[in-house]
Amino acid sequence: MNERFNRLVMPHxxxxxxxxxxxxxxxxxxxxxxxxSFVRAMRYFDRFRGDAAxxxxxxxxxxxxYTWLQKNRPSEMVAMDEPALEAQxxxxxxxxxxxxxxxxxLQGANRKLVNQALEELPVxxxxxxxxxxxxxxxxxxxxxxxxxxxxxxxxxxxxxRELLKHALEKRMRRAS
Amino acid sequence: MNPKKETPDEPIVARDAAYYxxxxxxxxxxxxxxxxxxxxxxEPRARPxxxxxxxxxxxxxxxxxAVAGVLAWNVAMMKVAGHxxxxxxxxxxxxxxxxxxxxxHLNDVVSTDQHTVKPWxxxxxxxxxxxxxxxxxxxxxxxxxxxxxxxxxxAAMTYRRRLHVVNLFEWPSRETSRDVQVSSINGYAxxxxxxxxxxxxxxxxxxxxxxxxxxxxxxHG
Numbered sequence: 001m002n003e004r005f006n007r008l009v010m011p012h013x014x015x016x017x018x019x020x021x022x023x024x025x026x027x028x029x030x031x032x033x034x035x036x037s038f039v040r041a042m043r044y045f046d047r048f049r050g051d052a053a054x055x056x057x058x059x060x061x062x063x064x065x066y067t068w069l070q071k072n073r074p075s076e077m078v079a080m081d082e083p084a085l086e087a088q089x090x091x092x093x094x095x096x097x098x099x100x101x102x103x104x105x106l107q108g109a110n111r112k113l114v115n116q117a118l119e120e121l122p123v124x125x126x127x128x129x130x131x132x133x134x135x136x137x138x139x140x141x142x143x144x145x146x147x148x149x150x151x152x153x154x155x156x157x158x159x160x161r162e163l164l165k166h167a168l169e170k171r172m173r174r175a176s
Numbered sequence: 177m178n179p180k181k182e183t184p185d186e187p188i189v190a191r192d193a194a195y196y197x198x199x200x201x202x203x204x205x206x207x208x209x210x211x212x213x214x215x216x217x218x219e220p221r222a223r224p225x226x227x228x229x230x231x232x233x234x235x236x237x238x239x240x241x242a243v244a245g246v247l248a249w250n251v252a253m254m255k256v257a258g259h260x261x262x263x264x265x266x267x268x269x270x271x272x273x274x275x276x277x278x279x280x281h282l283n284d285v286v287s288t289d290q291h292t293v294k295p296w297x298x299x300x301x302x303x304x305x306x307x308x309x310x311x312x313x314x315x316x317x318x319x320x321x322x323x324x325x326x327x328x329x330x331a332a333m334t335y336r337r338r339l340h341v342v343n344l345f346e347w348p349s350r351e352t353s354r355d356v357q358v359s360s361i362n363g364y365a366x367x368x369x370x371x372x373x374x375x376x377x378x379x380x381x382x383x384x385x386x387x388x389x390x391x392x393x394x395x396h397g
Contacts, residue, residue: 002214013206017198031202038206040267042213043260044327059324067270070277114192133189144329147322149284164189 005045008053009038015054015135016061022130023065025119029072037064055141062127062145069123076123113175117167125160132157264326264377265368269361271323272343272379275332282341283319283334293320297331305331305346306374306394313393315342325377335390342380342390349375356391358384367391 016037021030037060048056069076118126131137131145132153143150275282285296294307300322309317315335323332323345330347354370365387367378378390 002210005210005214010207010210013198013203014195017202018196021196027196027199030196031199034198034202035205035209038209040263041327042210043263047327056327060327063267063270063274063324066274070270070273074277111192111194114189115194118189118193129189130193134193134195145324147324147329148281161189 005042008048008051009041009045009057012054012057013038016057018134019058019061019127019130020065022118022134023062023123023127024068029068033064033068034061036068037061040064052141055137055145058131058135058137059145059147113168113171117164117171120167121160121163125156125163128153128156129160129164265359265361265366267325268343268345268366268377268379269364271325271332271345272341272364275321275323275334275343276341281321284321286319288317290317293317293333296320297322301329301331301347303331303346303348303374305333306372306376307333308394308397310335310390310393313389314338315390315393337380337382337386337390340380340382342378342382342387344390344394345377345379346374348373351375356388356395358388358391360384369395371395 013034016034017030020033020037021027024030024033037057040060041057044060050056118129121129127146128142131142132139137145139150139153142153146153148156285293287293288309288311290307290309294305297305297320305320307317307320311317315337318334318336318341320331320333323330325345326347328347330345333344333346335342335344349370351370352373354368354375356367356369358365358367360366364379364381365384367376367387367390369376369391376391376394378387378394380387380390
C-alpha cells in the first residue's frame with residue numbers, strides 16, 4: 001500500500017491543502033483537517049479503484065472540512081440552503097441576468113482584494129469556485145466530490161462568480 | 177473596449193487568487209503517518225514463521241509458531257477491522273448530520289414512491305440500491321441522494337420517523353451477510369448489516385430500539 005499510496009495520492013497533497021485552506025480560511029485548521037483526511041484516505045485506500053486519485057482524495061478532504069466546520073464554526077453552515085442564499089443574493093441588488101459586468105475594472109483587481117473577496121464568499125459558492133478555477137477540476141469531478149448534480153455545480157459557479165465580481169467592485173470602489 | 181472579452185470560463189479568480197501549498201512540516205507528518213501505516217500492515221504478515229521452521233523438521237515448535245503467528249495476525253486484523261468500523265461509524269454519523277445541516281442536500285430526488293426514487297440512481301452509481309417504502313412500519317420514504325462514504329459514492333435513502341430523519345446508506349460489500357448490529361455515537365443510533373452483496377448503515381437521532389425496528393422492517397417487511 002505504501003508505494004501505491006505514495007505514487008497515487010501523495011502528489012495531491014497540495015491540492016488537498018489548498019481546498020482545506022480555502023474552506024477553513026486558516027493555516028492551522030487546514031493542517032489539522034488535511035492530516036485527518038490523510039488518515040481516512042489511508043484507511044480507505046484498499047477500496048479505492050481506478051486512478052483518479054485527486055477527486056477521490058478531495059472528496060474525503062471536503063467531507064472532513066464540513067465535519068470540522070459543523071463542530072467548530074456551525075454559524076458558517078447555517079445559511080447554506082438555496083433559498084437563503086438566493087435571498088442574500090437579491091438583497092445585494094444583483095440580478096442574475098445582468099450582462100457585461102465591469103471586466104475592465106476587475107482586471108485591475110489585485111491579488112489581495114481577490115483573495116479577500118473569495119474568502120468572504122459563502123462556503124458552498126467558495127468551494128465550487130476554488131475547485132473549478134484554482135484547482136481546474138471538471139464539472140463532473142466537482143459534482144462527484146461535492147455530491148451534487150452537475151447542473152447545481154454550474155449554477156453555483158456562475159452565481160459564485162457574480163457574487164465575487166460584486167464584492168470585488170465594492171472593494172475596488174472603496175479602495176479608489 | 178477591452179479586447180480581452182470575458183468568456184464564461186475565463187475567470188478572475190484563477191489568475192489572481194492564492195494557491196496554498198502544503199507546508200513542509202505537514203508533508204513530513206503525513207509521510208511519517210503513511211510509513212507507520214505501512215509498517216502496521218506489513219508486520220502481521222511477517223509473523224507466521226512456517227517458512228523456515230518447516231524445513232527444520234521440528235513439527236511441534238513449527239506448528240506452535242504457525243498457530244501463534246496466525247493468532248497474532250488475526251488479532252491484528254481484528255484490531256484494524258475494529259478501528260475501521262469505528263471510523264466508518266463516525267463517518268456515517270457525520271454524513272447524517274451534514275445532510276441535515278445542508279437543507280438542499282438532504283434529498284436530490286424527493287418522493288415517497290420507491291418507483292420514482294430507485295430509477296433516479298440508475299447510471300449514477302455502479303449498483304442497484306434497495307429502496308422500500310416502509311410506511312406501514314412508521315418510516316415513510318422521503319427521498320434519496322448520492323453521498324460519499326468509505327472512500328466511494330454511496331446511495332443514501334431518507335426516511336421519516338415522525339419529526340426525525342433516518343438516513344440509510346447503501347453500498348457494495350465483500351461480506352456476504354452480517355446480522356444487524358446496533359450502536360450509538362453522540363446520541364445518534366446506528367444500525368449496520370450486510371445482505372445480498374450490499375452493506376447498509378442506518379442512522380438517526382431516535383432510540384436504538386427504533387433503529388433496530390427500522391432495520392427489521394426493511395429486511396423482513
